[in-house]
Amino acid sequence: MPDQLIYAMEVILNGLMAGVLYALVALGFVLIYKASGIFNYAQGVMALFAAMTLVGIMNGQVPFSHLINATFGTHIHYFGWNVPALFAILLTMAVMVLLAWAVQRFVMRHLVGQEPIILFMATIGLAYFLEGVADLMWGSEIKKLDVGLPQGINLWIDESTFNIFGYGFFIDNLDVVATVIAALLVAALVAFSQYTKQGRAMRAVADDHQAALSVGISLNFIWIMVWSVAGFVALVAGIMWGTKSGVQFSLSLIALKALPVLMLGGFTSIPGAIVGGLIIGVGEKLFEFAIGPLVGGATENWFAYVLALIFLVFRPQGLFGEKIIERV
């Protein structure tokens, strides 16, 4: 088999894995848009906030320590204990639920009935506010995140492919784990929305707010629940990306990777986010491999959007999105 073809196969596999990571971020956007029609600009910052909170709790860091020290002249930074990863994840989830309640109570509740663009602008404000709070709460230094996920080359895949092709494929163990977690997450989300009372209520709110209200579904409760689930998805994305690069403020920029996925997969479909992520991941990696060297490289960022735009021309609602029909 020609070398280039073998290399292309390796690139495709890595593209699929990268796509899963993009999809993890896109899922958070989809959940909130599906339930409330809000494009949550703050989703990337929520991933950052969740990851910073997780590391802070694990390391026993005192939240707002800089502020406390500056105000009271103290020198406290750490409690002096470390929290096990699993317990820290549970505590972080609790913080994300609290955040969801605060968003609903202090922002969204006051904007019910407003135009979608107003709600979108509110999430822009929320993103910057949350970034500032995260900075104040946990500091801006780069932190190592280690929740015990494996990293580095998967030796089994390396050896297996070497025996077949005479060239061992590189697949990162972290990407393999991310794929398994993403599959479980999607299965759980689908099961939740299809088979639980709260999930059905969420779908009812997504279909028609007024009708949902008329049968006694609490909008407030549903929206807190949706923002909590989006916060949980943000935490998962934050763990995966934070393990790769350390937890730092650039983590919020992963949202940029989710936009072409959403354009392609549709804003309202969970499977769409996954399939969109995979197409974008494979497409951008293959293009960089085949065409990148001819045009000076660094094609991935813009090519992802080109790919998404091509799909948009033929399916404006995205591959799996719901067709928008507005009657005059």
Next chain:
Amino acid sequence: MTTKLATMALGALMAAGPALADLVIPDLSYRTGPYAAGGIPFSDGYNDYFTLLNERDGGIGGVPVRMVECETGYNTEKGVECYESTKGEGALVYQPLSTGITYQLIPKVTADGIPLHTMGYGRTSAKNGDVFSHTFNYPANYWDGASGAINYLLEENGGDLSGKKIALVYHNSAYGKEPIRTLEELSKKHGFELAALPVDHPGQEQKSQWLQIRRDKPDYVLMWGWGVMNQVAVQEAANIRFPMENFIGIWWSGSENDVLPAGEAANGYKALTFHNVGTDFPVFDDIQKYVVDTGKAAGAGDQVGTVLYNRGLYAAMLASEAVKKAQEISGNADITPAEMRDGMEALEITEAKMVELGLPNFGPTFSVSCENHGGDALVGVTQWDAANKTWSLISEFKATDGDVIGALINEDSAAYAAENNIESRCN
């Protein structure tokens, strides 16, 4: 009523009277945003050194230093706003810590007559003081960095790099592209094969580049990165089991921030430098005594001795030495920006001077002149010890390829001079 009038008159008199003399040094810092992790330690080091001079020596030449900090967020527009809002306070020198802000400020500082010091960043050809009258980039610039890396590899390979493959992983921006021309010229001269691999901003996803490195198997990888790109690159290099001792970053890819997230896997990674690392210098005892222990440290006071803190401290030391030189030349303790520029242009850093300052072998010895605003271009190499979480200087500060770099600087600065009708001023 009479008392009130008398009080108002006294107040007006005090306001109209001569202000107490001080030396104004603006600090265009970035303590917020995605690059804060790099901006905070530099700014802390820059501020702490001047605080030390104020607390221990009563300032410089008896005149206290007044720091004016302005947050740029590493944003070029905000950086220019900071410059405009602080220059009127009698600013003596600007250190913007951003190549983007530097490019915007070069024409402004030239028009306003205020010196600009861009240490290890900014426009490389500003080394030509004949063209760039108010911009200084001593002790080293990006092209010195590129040449310093190749010289180090030449030493590692017995003076012969012919047939070797060297990959450059770079931030796909004006900053990241800086070394390419120099490395291309050096590859012709030394016969190594160069492969340039751009990484798009911010650099969180680099799988394609590192798969290519795994396929092509270069002997060495050089990196021109910043921010998250550095941490991801070090992790990806570890993932593909690229030998860390053959991976060398520019000085903006060589702080604790860049290697700590990868943990043990980053052990052996190298970075170029133009100053020493660690706290094993007498000046740090004074920093502890006069600044940290008295609660006057900038920021949280937890950055002392980190690579970027030391860089900020070194920049402040060079600025304060230029102030002393300016005071010496002009005979004034309270100098003007024009006198500061003259001081910078006559700066000479010797080992004896650094010993006197409590900074023995902290940086290269060099001198500045009207023609040469970049110093003697000496570059060293540091290496990361993951177990002890420390950087060590593993080479002396050594000369770079002046023939290749000099020709490139002359070419670029001549083009700038022609575009802006700048006439030779140093003859």
